[in-house]
Amino acid sequence: SRASMYVLRGPLISFLNDPGEGDTPEDGSLLHLEDGALWLENGRIRAVADYTQLAAQLPAGIEVVDYSDKLMMPGFIDSHVHYVQLDIMASYGRQLLDWLNEYTFPEECRFAERAHAENVAEAFLDETLRVGTTTAQVFCTSHPVSVDTFFTAAQRRGLRMLAGKVLMDRNAPEALTDTATGGIKDSERLIADWHGKGRLGYTLTPRFAPTSTRDQLDATGGILRNAPDLHLQTHLSENLGEIDWVAELFPEAADYLDVYERYGLVGPRSTFAHGIHLTQEARNRLAQAGANIAFCPTSNLYLGSGLFDRLACREAGLNTTLASDVGGGTDLSGLSTLKAAYQVGQLLNQPLTAWQGFYRLTLGNARALHLDAHIGSLREGAEADIVVLDPKATSLMARRTERTKSLAELLFALMILGDDRSVYATWANGQCVHQRDTVNTTKLR
Ligand code: GUN
Numbered sequence: 001s002r003a004s005m006y007v008l009r010g011p012l013i014s015f016l017n018d019p020g021e022g023d024t025p026e027d028g029s030l031l032h033l034e035d036g037a038l039w040l041e042n043g044r045i046r047a048v049a050d051y052t053q054l055a056a057q058l059p060a061g062i063e064v065v066d067y068s069d070k071l072m073m074p075g076f077i078d079s080h081v082h083y084v085q086l087d088i089m090a091s092y093g094r095q096l097l098d099w100l101n102e103y104t105f106p107e108e109c110r111f112a113e114r115a116h117a118e119n120v121a122e123a124f125l126d127e128t129l130r131v132g133t134t135t136a137q138v139f140c141t142s143h144p145v146s147v148d149t150f151f152t153a154a155q156r157r158g159l160r161m162l163a164g165k166v167l168m169d170r171n172a173p174e175a176l177t178d179t180a181t182g183g184i185k186d187s188e189r190l191i192a193d194w195h196g197k198g199r200l201g202y203t204l205t206p207r208f209a210p211t212s213t214r215d216q217l218d219a220t221g222g223i224l225r226n227a228p229d230l231h232l233q234t235h236l237s238e239n240l241g242e243i244d245w246v247a248e249l250f251p252e253a254a255d256y257l258d259v260y261e262r263y264g265l266v267g268p269r270s271t272f273a274h275g276i277h278l279t280q281e282a283r284n285r286l287a288q289a290g291a292n293i294a295f296c297p298t299s300n301l302y303l304g305s306g307l308f309d310r311l312a313c314r315e316a317g318l319n320t321t322l323a324s325d326v327g328g329g330t331d332l333s334g335l336s337t338l339k340a341a342y343q344v345g346q347l348l349n350q351p352l353t354a355w356q357g358f359y360r361l362t363l364g365n366a367r368a369l370h371l372d373a374h375i376g377s378l379r380e381g382a383e384a385d386i387v388v389l390d391p392k393a394t395s396l397m398a399r400r401t402e403r404t405k406s407l408a409e410l411l412f413a414l415m416i417l418g419d420d421r422s423v424y425a426t427w428a429n430g431q432c433v434h435q436r437d438t439v440n441t442t443k444l445r
């Protein structure tokens, strides 16, 4: 119908392939149109072209949105984030295990209550769209209602989202623990209700090895074997204290990763958050399985977990995705995540180019999560999830980008100086789902 047809006109970029690590993108890895047009119809991109080429074909009366001083790209993807930790971001001064016990677990207990889960799910989605993220792989809590409310909210907004119920049957407060059989039953019910419903997909979510019994991990592997189109996410080798604890709890395992391998949890749709302290041999095993590591730079810095060796993963042929890991992470913004990733890279003498950074936020994350048939690029037939960046969002940014002489410089300035203010608009499923306020207003939920 006419109502769901739009043309977005302006500069645009979209990756076609991994641009590599060089200062210029590999040949054929990038589409860049200086005066581009995206013709959106019924939630999808019907055409991508130079505006002047497309203009003749457009039906009379179609709405053309002018983004000529902006930059459009595919909506950002966050491969690992906890929506239920939104309200404990910036809880002071602890490393992983104390932070979980003192702040995280008590907060997660509140998600037994539907009204609380609804409130936070809506606030979380308001925020992710405001920072240009249109797809995320989301941890809920162990309460099934925390998943029902999240998927309900995502579905109402037409978003492509992955999420799942946390499985944890030991070493946590009783109000948060499930049981090996109960957790699996609840997961199966949620899979039946939500997996493949519209744009939603289910992610099996054992929290991490220390909070699951062998029975629970084994049963989780059983579901995955029978339904290999499900995703799985968990945490791996984030913190040295955590790694010691896993060695105590699973003395039979050769290393932390081996715990997950034993139960069939390491596959092509598995995301392992952090993966900081890994041997090259473990990276090779993850690569062999086609799994991905979620690089969570703001979280790794904030919780003092360590510096992620991105290039060691690349050398192993191991996919890395980019993630906020809020509430361990300090920012939902993909741009802020890129800035932190760049800073970590500098400390390891592994500079991150803007090409590689924006590739990872879009097509790279989509590919590693097996979502690239739907999202991650601006091409004919793709789902219309788009972020519209404003290179002149602040007077400082306007001064800085005034003098950028190339797309590389502009993207790099956005990656280092950009933040939530740089997101002018966000489109999802062919509709505008966020438009930046021109005045500084606050919406409290
Ligand atoms: N490991 C187990 N649970 C968590 C969590 O909630 N956040 C982080 N960063 N690491 C974890």
Ligand code: ZN
Binding pocket: 080, 081, 082, 235, 273, 325, 328
């Ligand atoms: Zn996490």
